[in-house]
Amino acid sequence: MNILWDFDGTLFDTYKAFTNVLHEVLKGSVPPDEIFLELKKSFTHATAFFQLSEDQIAEFKLKERAISPEKKRPFPFVEDVLKQSNLNVIMTHKPREEVQTILDYFGWNHYFQEIVAGDDGFPRKPDPTAYRYLHDKYKLDLAVGDRVLDIVPAKEIGLHTCLFQNEGEGADFYLDTYEDFYITIKI
Structure with missing residues (x-):
């Protein structure tokens, strides 16, 4: 996935x-x-x-x-999901340097094929431009976020969506923990 x-x-x-x-x-x-x-x-x-x-x-x-x-620790079991995925990318409003600092600290850079950060020049969510760019390049299956704002652009370009620790309307899947990610998410 x-x-x-x-x-x-x-x-x-x-x-x-x-x-x-x-x-x-x-x-x-x-x-x-x-x-x-x-x-x-x-x-x-x-x-x-x-x-x-x-x-x-x-x-x-x-x-x-x-x-x-x-x-700013990773959520429990999310690393297990990253390890099992075929490919992972990040789209965030956070500046690249801050993202890299955290990924470097936890040794997680190798899990991500690409990062689109807040200072990369793409319009902010819910604009779908960055999502479309990443999807066109990597043929994505799923977008995971913690806010409805994170899934709106994914829905617009036809991706399946998952809200984490949020029961807002519109997602295809909802998770409170990553422990059973692959059992819950069936695409």
Whole structure:
């Protein structure tokens, strides 16, 4: 199976770290569980929802980049899926350097044929341009993401879709853990 992966919240459990940083930026004025819910929609959404100033956004980005990859661990069993797949690619809004830092830390570069990162010039999701590019090049079977935003472009170009730890409408498959990935996903 050839799989397109989102990065944050799909391969790596990064939202806990993001939540802690935004909680700090907001000086503890918003409960972490509320921050988490808004961040899961998107960072852009959260900045508008919490009415962050440009200085607060810059502070968040600076502090988030400084977090050790140790605090951005891969989800359990996802490496098993990567090992069994024929091919894996990543499409993320995260800057390439940050993606590479985490992949390098965990020794995971060899699992991915290609990475389309946020600073590669492609339009942001839900625009399907990057998905179409990767699909045309690698003949993908499935797109896995943690937000509906991740599956919209996949649906548009005809890929099967899987939402991870999200029950939003529209996915072909839903998973809370990667432990039974190949049992659950039958394409």
